[in-house]
Amino acid sequence: MAARRAYPYTVLDVFTDRALAGNQLGVVQDADDLDDERMAEFARETRLSETTFVQPSSEGDYRNRIFTVAGEIPFAGHPSLGTAVAVALAKGEREATYVQETGAGLQPVDVRLENDHAWASMLQEPAEFGPEVDVHEVVAAIGLVIGEAHRDLPPQVVSTGLPTLIAPVLKVTCVSSAKPDLELIGSLINAHGARTLYVVCLQGEGRARARMFTPLLLGGEDPATGSAAGPLCAYLHERGHGTRVEITQGVEIGRPSTLVAEMHNGRPRVGGSVVKVIEGEVLL
Numbered sequence: 001m002a003a004r005r006a007y008p009y010t011v012l013d014v015f016t017d018r019a020l021a022g023n024q025l026g027v028v029q030d031a032d033d034l035d036d037e038r039m040a041e042f043a044r045e046t047r048l049s050e051t052t053f054v055q056p057s058s059e060g061d062y063r064n065r066i067f068t069v070a071g072e073i074p075f076a077g078h079p080s081l082g083t084a085v086a087v088a089l090a091k092g093e094r095e096a097t098y099v100q101e102t103g104a105g106l107q108p109v110d111v112r113l114e115n116d117h118a119w120a121s122m123l124q125e126p127a128e129f130g131p132e133v134d135v136h137e138v139v140a141a142i143g144l145v146i147g148e149a150h151r152d153l154p155p156q157v158v159s160t161g162l163p164t165l166i167a168p169v170l171k172v173t174c175v176s177s178a179k180p181d182l183e184l185i186g187s188l189i190n191a192h193g194a195r196t197l198y199v200v201c202l203q204g205e206g207r208a209r210a211r212m213f214t215p216l217l218l219g220g221e222d223p224a225t226g227s228a229a230g231p232l233c234a235y236l237h238e239r240g241h242g243t244r245v246e247i248t249q250g251v252e253i254g255r256p257s258t259l260v261a262e263m264h265n266g267r268p269r270v271g272g273s274v275v276k277v278i279e280g281e282v283l284l
Helices: 036-046 077-091 135-141 172-177 182-191 226-238
Strands: 006-014 023-028 050-055 062-068 071-073 095-102 105-113 118-123 128-132 156-159 164-168 196-202 207-213 244-249 257-264 267-283
Touching (some): 006 077, 023 077, 062 077, 077 105, 077 118, 135 182, 182 196, 226 257
Parallel strands (some): 062 095, 207 244
Antiparallel strands (some): 006 267, 050 062, 062 071, 257 267
């Protein structure tokens, strides 16, 4: 058996200013000698929605490899912000801008360390607008009826790195009462080239309530989804609903989260607070 070595390891809660809320993330640093199989194995071991591995990059400040329990994905929101905070903590930098390399390209991430938490934001890729999707198929996949879908905002696939099917509904109660059928959701998003389904209710100007469903995650629901917040902001901007949105997510699964997205020179910038929970080493 090959000798194992210790890697710096940090667990953070992202899109929250208090521990044990938001979206959990595990970050393994100095991971340049880990192969894909070992990274996937450790991501399954953590059982977190995502685990990231920091490797050298020839184009950015570091390469951010992002894994769910189902395997590697090209891009994600909270793993980008949390990883940047973990890098800043390791470097002892209170304020910094890093350029991360992911499967979606190069993204600048700003980090500012506060006393007991951090703030991070990322300029995502320009939005790509995919197909509009039959609303009947969407409501069937989330256990709602056609009258609960938004009448003026159609479901549509939008991507800033990870394609998301945005599904606007009429009321907050529609969000909270959604009953996802993960098999139907998987078939639906696969048929339209998406990876996640984002159920959203607008709550007045600049505010929204959301839930994200995908078969990629254990349990099928994500408490905070930065890779969907950016597409949502671009989707709303495209339809004349402003340039900024503050999203509440994760309430239904006991991980309340707050995400802020706003348009910046034609690209969405997504930000939120980050809290370190665990710091140490992992033997791999």
